[in-house]
Amino acid sequence: MLPQMPDYVQEYMRSKRRAKYSPSSLLGYVHEYLKFFNWLLSEGVADYKDIKSIPYSVLETLSKETVELYREHIENEDIRTEKEKTKSPPAPVRRRSKDAVDRNINALKSLFSYLTTETENEDGECYFYRNVFSKIKQRKEQETASRRAAKISSKVIKSNEISDFIQYLKFDYEKVLEATSAKMYKAYLKQKERDVAMISLLLGSGIRVSELASLTLQDINFHTREIDIIRKGNKEDTVLVLQAALEELKAYLRVRQERFNTKESDIYVFVSKYKGMVQPLSVRSIQTLVSKYTKEFYDQNEFSTGKGLSPHKMRHSFANDWILQGGDIITLRDQLGHSSIETTSKYTNLSRDEGKKIIEKMEENRNK
Template identity: 65%
Template structure:
């Protein structure tokens, strides 16, 4: 009985992997035929040989999709516990050298995590955030979306407070030049450089792995990512009664259909509705 389930899971993973590879090649050839230029100012290729390859997306119900998202989002308590761990517990498990590096980056890392959880923006958008993009008074930031589109989003005041704490030590700690306009930086060979998307992904993974290793039950021991923080923000928005259209704008979705996947997140809420319906019929 177990074997067919295992085979089905393997086939599903394989088909998803093939689909991702095809889409990656489509994007690559689109880039080579549309955007790149050789020394003569011509694109490297004249035809996208992958453009005619048709792929069939797997059909997934809203409930199934919501269940998958629910398994990776943090509850309110988990958010508080995770941030508390990074702020006060993590350094206790480090060597002297590791602790030195952590203390240098502590305010920065807490600000990054808080901003991701407090705005729902993408990891690329936080990596490319500039100093003049921040408006503390209006509690919002200007960002560059996919397709190089400019947008403005709101940020939780608590996340902006963490950002302010980081900005207070940024210049002295990282020796940033006045020409360095990127908000989040790192030190490479003693010089301040913009932090990369991969570096942000790695630091999030590092803290969640450490959090789980200390016996915490964060998502059954699964690691998190900046994108899962995005899911967490969106699900919390819906749970607290947030408007779906405003959430679409906050997340930068091009279609409301993409945003609706967050409306089916809570199985517990669904159970409450069923119980109330049953009670009314008695």
């Protein structure tokens, strides 16, 4: 995707690569920049034939009002696919979540900060100094702790459902496919161990989807029941993992080479095969799979909402279970990799009171 970007965006990406930003984070940034530059072209703010041709002088002269209009656009844009819009009846209108809007604005803040403070032209000066995005403040949602907790509780896999969900993926889902689609049944059998391990790891560690996508084979320590991950801001960390999730991971790794024809150079744990090439499973692919499987699981219930859950809800599910098993907020903060205890405090209204003891308690409870 980078060749579509202006030279200064490519330079920014090289800078972040050198700073060891994860590939999944950088891919996410490129997707956010595509939205922004396409909007500049479609609105006539930048009168150029394509994104690559847009000079940084356009960014230098953007008004605060224009940037506010852009934010309103991404907040209010209907993000349904053409298929969703044209099917009968059409799917309900979908807007971006506040988190998705914040991700976009933060990605642009990072780009503008780089261009106005870290670049250097032939005269030793930054490309430009006027950073319009420094004037854009993120909007904070106002809600009580109990309201936050209620929202989280309504969007998690409950502790007593987690084992049922994993068992459904291991044994029941393929029976549904076998009865309905031979092609989908065959495809699922090929990737089943991978997908079960992937979801088990999300639910058994509380890591972010980007951290899962970036996980390499050398990051796993089965002996200590820990994995090494790269957090936001390129921070290295080590987290505990439920033994049950590690067992599913072992089952996948036993068949990984056979199913995906991997080589020693394929270092990422979760991979796919596309046009004969092995590649890391992308964040977007993981999000799609998690949403699909949770929707199928809950669709067995006549009161299903018809919606799947996101990988971030897997993270909420882990945190919810941790607190309900007596885990304290400090160790949960460390497990989730939050930089502030305030971020973790949103889980305290779920219940309340130390690392491996809590992991073992959760393990015991799920296997009753």
